Amino acid sequence: MTQGPVTRIEEQLYRIYMEFFETAERERRWSLFNDIPWDKVNPSCSDDLALCAETFASVEMYLPDYVASGINVVRPWFGRAWWQANWGYEESKHSLALGEWLTRSGKRTKDQWFDHYNVIAEKQWEAPFKTARQMTLYGVVQEQATFVIYVKHRDFAKREGDECLYTIYDFIARDEVAHTRFYQQVVKVLLAEDREGTLADLAKVFAEFRMPGVDLVPDYDERILQMRGQGGVDRDLFIRKVYLPVLKYLDISRHEMLAAQRRALQERQDARENAAE
Ligand SMILES: [Fe+2]
Numbered sequence: 230m231t232q233g234p235v236t237r238i239e240e241q242l243y244r245i246y247m248e249f250f251e252t253a254e255r256e257r258r259w260s261l262f263n264d265i266p267w268d269k270v271n272p273s274c275s276d277d278l279a280l281c282a283e284t285f286a287s288v289e290m291y292l293p294d295y296v297a298s299g300i301n302v303v304r305p306w307f308g309r310a311w312w313q314a315n316w317g318y319e320e321s322k323h324s325l326a327l328g329e330w331l332t333r334s335g336k337r338t339k340d341q342w343f344d345h346y347n348v349i350a351e352k353q354w355e356a357p358f359k360t361a362r363q364m365t366l367y368g369v370v371q372e373q374a375t376f377v378i379y380v381k382h383r384d385f386a387k388r389e390g391d392e393c394l395y396t397i398y399d400f401i402a403r404d405e406v407a408h409t410r411f412y413q414q415v416v417k418v419l420l421a422e423d424r425e426g427t428l429a430d431l432a433k434v435f436a437e438f439r440m441p442g443v444d445l446v447p448d449y450d451e452r453i454l455q456m457r458g459q460g461g462v463d464r465d466l467f468i469r470k471v472y473l474p475v476l477k478y479l480d481i482s483r484h485e486m487l488a489a490q491r492r493a494l495q496e497r498q499d500a501r502e503n504a505a506e
């Protein structure tokens with residue numbers, strides 16, 4: 230039987246997913262009920278710690294939108310579609326764990342928490358990019374950035390003496406880094422298939438990247454300001470902990486990436502000029 234290039238990509242992605250899934254099942258599963266030390270919540274922790282946890286939980290609460298758009302864009306790819314289902318399961322625990330911490334710590338009442346979800350659900354997240362490849366590249370950057378943020382806030386929870394939240398952030402950070410690794414494996418396949426096109430898409434994603442909570446989570450700007458003191462992700466940190474590690478893992482030199490970014494910039498300028506004529 231002959232195999233077209235599409236089939237070969239499908240098979241590679243299926244294999245990457247199966248390896249990811251096996252490791253996840255064997256080594257990374259954690260239980261909201263058995264593995265979180267709920268008795269180690271520190272009820273006298275600061276309101277800042279709670280606000281940050283609530284902000285992360287809020288971003289995670291757009292899960293229905295992430296799952297819906299993600300699974301539809303990769304529907305034709307067997308391994309990728311199953312990944313989306315598993316990814317949704319893993320992400321679902323992130324908002325649940327943070328929400329439980331907020332109510333068990335006494336920082337929010339159950340009523341406040343459900344009211345908050347209603348406000349969240351009034352808005353809808355829309356995928357920032359159109360194609361499966363661009364969304365995969367967005368996934369690489371977003372999951373890596375999320376990992377960096379959770380690691381920083383894991384330290385914050387430790388400083389505040391909250392072992393429970395520390396453990397939650399630790400589990401979540403492990404999930405997020407596994408997610409970016411999966412996407413990076415997929416991107417390696419895409420690079421082998423069409424290096425120039427993939428680099429052009431990556432340049433676009435870097436240029437237009439924003440965290441998913443912007444414009445959605447209520448009072449997002451104020452929350453970010455509040456968070457800065459505890460370590461948000463500014464441009465410098467983004468370059469050091471997201472941009473450069475992603476390039477390194479993908480075996481893309483800075484020189485090659487900058488060339489792709491220059492080409493993308495030129496194309497955007499040309500398109501603007503053509504539109505103005
Ligand atoms: Fe998450």
Ligand SMILES: [Fe+2]
Pocket residue numbers: 320372375404405408
């Ligand atoms: Fe994630």
